[in-house]
Amino acid sequence: MASLPSPNRSTWQQLGTLGVELARRRALAFEPRPEGVRGPAWQRLLGELATPIEHWQAARRAAALAAAMREAPQPVPAHSRPVMLLPGFGTHPARMKPLATTLEQAGHRVSDWGLGFNFGPSEDRFARLVDRVATMARREEQPLVLVGWSLGGLFARQIAKALPDEVALVVTMGTPFSGDRRANNAWRAYQLVAGHSVDEAPLAQDLATKPPVATVALWSPRDGVIHPRSAAGWPGERDAALALRVTHLGFAAHPEVARTLVDVIARY
Template sequence: MLGGQIAGARGALRHRIALAREDCPEGVGGPPLRRLVGELEWLVEPARRAFRRYEPAAARRPRTVMLLPGFATHPVRMRYMARRLEAAGHRVKRWGLGFNWGPTEGNIASLETRLEDLAARHGEPVALVGWSLGGLFARELAKRRPGEVAKVVTMGSPFSWSPRANNVWRAYHLVTGHRVEEPPVAVELSAKPPVETVALWSPRDGIVHPRAACGAPGERDRAVAVRCTHMGFAYDPRAIDAVLRELDR
């Protein structure tokens, strides 16, 4: 029995490694290496934050907001943004799932329950703000439960063009065991949710290609450029200000 389990684990690992070693489609790729290296600025962000004076403007229309973290990140990575949104007057809630290890029918169902509970508890639809993969979750939630979603704001989320137009799809294959274009849930990534949907993207993004995060007309209502890194979407004042402006619209 133990031998069978070991063999099964080895087979699963070989499968994941094979997925990670697949070729990228011709003409598709992530941002250039210099942009990827630029993402390392997040390592000095805590020190930089200690000397930064940043107080967001008060919200004209306070909302209930759910933040959805990016791939392989925990909600704690979005805590700085959460505190700034709260300082502006919004009610900010976590997504309730801990680390984001990719989509499953189970965690999508849990998010639907979480969304329903927040909307009922606060008596209003919830604004969904999703970073990277979290934005893809937000878009799919809005398609399934549009009556409980006020609007969707994605930040560097690869919903358009090719699912492999980024620099982490190999890691995604290795961790999840499935291809980015073959998730274990029924989705149509580029289809626009039936609620206001805004895509924040950055020409400085070192992880997701700007074309994939910006989207095309019909895939989102509006696209807004923010000059920050991909990691910076979670803490850069320019990104936080962009989110605050969208929540006030």
């Protein structure tokens, strides 16, 4: 029976480098939270587990309402606008498909951000996204509406600052743009996966400053991941803040969120 080859020096060096990197990321994940800074209570975090049930219940209510209104006169469709959806940290654009479907039914042209899973920002990813927004705005001959969930909302706000002529409206959903960057229950996971501190992230500068375009923040008092105050912001950091009673995960697909987006886009 042939023996297995033994690892060579290069393999051991690679394993050693990997071990150092894993230790560094573990240290980032277990950094102490600043004194006085808190994320949502653990009860709210556990409440995120109920998101699928809430979506099912909300979808049943929406279907019943649609059936009851089939004979009613239908409203005139809103003016069609190009909309880009930006996913939250660690998620794929497919998670926001229910929002896209409702927006398309309202007459809008919807696209995702084109970068796959959102595992955090880098200078290259941000540059590619800026190019994509600029290209789409030229093709559409109209500035875009950017809808960002959680970390995706930070991308949206920063893109609007870089391309104010190509962005007409920014809508953030459970996005931690205001206050301390550790006032949430996701910063440790972010530092573990992204490999850098939230203070050193490529998008970490000037997060609270309002983009020079209409900016609406959707937030929830039930959010188990992001502190409601961080997602709602303060006057001057956004133009309006609207509260929805959904979980943080619910922002990606809840029918009430979808209806609110249609209303907000029609209003701005």
